[in-house]
Amino acid sequence: MSRRTILAAAAASAASGAVAGSAKAAAPAAGRQAPGVYRYNVGSFEVTALTDGVARRPLDGSFVRNAPVEDVKEALEQAFLGTEKVPIPFTCVVVNTGGRLVLIDAGTGGFLAPTAGQLYENMAAAGVDPKAIDVVLISHFHPDHIAGLRLKDGTAAFPNAEVMVPEAEWAFWMDDGQMSRAHAALQPAFKMVRRVFEPMTKEVRKFERDAEPTSGITALPAPGHTPGHTAFRLSSDGADLIIWSDVTNHPALFVRNPGWHAVFDMDAELAEATRRRMLDLVAADRLPVAGYHFPFPAVGHIARRGTNYEFVPEMWNPAL
């Protein structure tokens, strides 16, 4: 072949999109993530973790209220997360207690970020029918935990489920006086609460601080993040799991630095006291923890590390 022939062939190849050095193109790229579904057992309960996706929040000085942004960047860098944006993952869990199919928190419903709202498709990938959900248990009324209760057309996403919520959350967020006095930044959250709950006001079941809303799942009051913010304890056959809710946001920041105040914590001092109490509990008792904002599959343990803590993700178990 002459040089000219070779160049012409190369140009033709480039124009046709063929890959140089390969006789044929590979199979097409998938171009999207695989379903985020992970199962584990707690005693005789079967837990299915389902990612709803992730929001990537540009990092600015307001994200951690009481730490210099450079310190936050350093913590992100140490976790190999980049320093421009804070990734905030969302993971819901479905608990099959044998008696009931319980969804804990309902995801973003696709209202918060284009990279979130995956709960429904991951539920389908897991073989869980939304109509089979018996109970939806809500930790608190921030939009990323409740928006998914209602589809974009307004219909109930889990039409046969009993929706159970902390009484103190209901009292705070459904109070029009609280809404009228709240900062402008909180108005969308108040509006989402009304969008979700007003069509089912009479059906919603409120549970008290230390209640057992459904057999084997006990409420653990964890106030500060919101007034009625609630964690849960699953107990079955001598095994336990703490459903962490938003006691911390991303562990690389707030488990490592329990004294940091995320912008989302409504009463930052109370949230910190709750966080330190809960971290101490789960570290001392070596209890497994499922965190709504932990990286998927969002379950692991908390270990003491110096005067602070570290999140140790559970090893993925390929064979139950």
Place this chain on the structure above:
Amino acid sequence: MSRRTILAAAAASAASGAVAGSAKAAAPAAGRQAPGVYRYNVGSFEVTALTDGVARRPLDGSFVRNAPVEDVKEALEQAFLGTEKVPIPFTCVVVNTGGRLVLIDAGTGGFLAPTAGQLYENMAAAGVDPKAIDVVLISHFHPDHIAGLRLKDGTAAFPNAEVMVPEAEWAFWMDDGQMSRAHAALQPAFKMVRRVFEPMTKEVRKFERDAEPTSGITALPAPGHTPGHTAFRLSSDGADLIIWSDVTNHPALFVRNPGWHAVFDMDAELAEATRRRMLDLVAADRLPVAGYHFPFPAVGHIARRGTNYEFVPEMWNPAL
């Protein structure tokens, strides 16, 4: 209801298997893990991690040759892995280079443990047709890396793939003199090498120490674990990924303790030198690493921690 009526009702309920406190049974438990499939990009290459499963090896004093078993148990305990068995996960990767679909290592084929041999079904879950695999790249000839090349009926699992192997592995394991001189414990490995490769002796392509067996994937000699043990470097559009192979086994043990000698390392001193050199490289350059025996999805970074190292798993990315 009288007390007797209540007791009779409870007994009837228990006898029928009904769950106390629930009007109906929940949806049936899934009873098995979801597919282990995870995707990430390296430049323009798309990597799909596929778990082949896990082997759980009873821990005895021979597993780490040069450390007291109590120290090994302590390391397992710190990682919340229990202390009776060492979990050894297996993760293969498929690399779509745009030009070729490359499988790196072929899994256990179901020959090693009932909880492993899942590569084929996870490949199906990922939508990857075994017939579409263009290249299988082998890191070394231990059975958990090659047995899956051939199905239990003896046919090739990836019938259209070119199989590429390190020349030094071929020279060692296919040498009948080496086999006859080898310890009895190694005979099954030599036999598996023959089962897998003898039917395709003429087709297998051997690559040299520093070769680029397929465009964008370079061999990194990493001897000690086996004589020709090889890691790989993926490079695409300025991004890199180190395919770690067995430079370390489980990171909770051997990234934390690079001086520990796993029973699998054939030349333990040389393997340790390789391990320390590679750990230093990836920690200094902050290179992402995919490890065959890392917990699924088996990709992350290595950070220095005191005089040793720590594996920092990549955060699961729900939206590519």
